[in-house]
Amino acid sequence: MARKKIREYDSKRLLKEHFKRLAGYELPIKSAQVTQATDFNELAEKEPWLLSGKLVVKPDMLFGKRGKSGLVALNLDLSQVAVFVKERLGKEVEMGGCKGPITTFIVEPFIPHDEEFYLNIVSDRLGCTISFSECGGIEIEENWDKVKTIFLPSGVSFTSELCAPLVATLALEVRTEIEEFIKVVYALFQDLDFTFLEMNPFTLIDGKPYPLDMRGELDDTAAFKNFKKWGNIEFPLPFGRVMSATESFIHGLDEKTSASLKFTVLNPKGRIWTMVAGGGASVIYADTVGDLGYASELGNYAEYSGAPNEEEVLQYARVVIDCATSDPDGQKRALLVGGGIANFTDVAATFNGIIRALKEKVNLT
Structure with a gap:
């Protein structure tokens, strides 16, 4: 198994494209990718939602803690997003001891919310570890004692009984919805050969889960059987790494x-x-x-x-x-x-x- 990180844009694209097939309903995920080659006028024609509300913009460069590093801008219109990107595109930053230029951004609708949940799935040789918390967001590490974890052996069906420890403390009115969401995300994880998937946070919009921040890794040795499902997937080099x-x-x-x-x-x-x-x-x-x-x-x-x-x-x-x-x-x-x-x-x-x-x-x- 070769674990390869993918951009947040591609993680959300795969989630949106395949969630309906597995769950029977569509997640209203909207996102756009911005690089040096992006023309904002053409992008707005392709993605008209960019002109209809406030937006969030952040680097999509395989590093975390973007919010804590002041690299996330909220509640902007498209012209402000363009200014934010122009000021930072190609500029070198240091994250986790690695230096490199910012080359790619992701733009999404700004979604005011009160609740922030955390979901993480990691595969290993014998199965998958699934973690969940109702105290997600940028302070997840400070609230790690509230994270609940189960291990699901390979070949075992992910039933409501096995999922129960993760959602036991949730309010009854959201428990069933979030339980079903976790089970569908796990099914998608297996179906698309993810090796790592994290949503921190996801929230609820009109009672339905919606990922605000997402990270993913794929098993690239499974590309031969997933090329249609994955589409035009990119496996970027780790941040700060330039290929000779x-x-x-x-x-x-x-x-x-x-x-x-x-x-x-x-x-x-x-x-x-x-x-x-x-x-x-x-x-x-x-x-x-x-x-x-x-x-x-x-x-x-x-x-x-x-x-x-x-x-x-x-x-x-x-x-x-x-x-x-x-x-x-x-x-x-x-x-x-x-x-x-x-x-x-x-x-x-x-x-x-x-x-x-x-x-x-x-x-x-």
């Missing part, structure tokens, strides 16, 4: 092949580099380097699997070797080539690609 030219090249190879080709530069001046077959093995190799006290020398994380052909491995190995030898500081480098059990990969083909890349490098030096 070599990483972009490997990413392009990965998108064009049925195999898996992953490459991340950790330390361009590192002296220990890896090229490992298999997701589990690649993590073990990297962890072992760290456990032996050489984490600061680890140059990269690399993983190839899924039976890449010789030519794909050749291009992949060229990049790893070029990066490993790019710093002419006179120090020796180590390249760890290995893997785990090969279930269906042609090991001879992959190693031929690696050997050819090594021979090319020798002939060039």
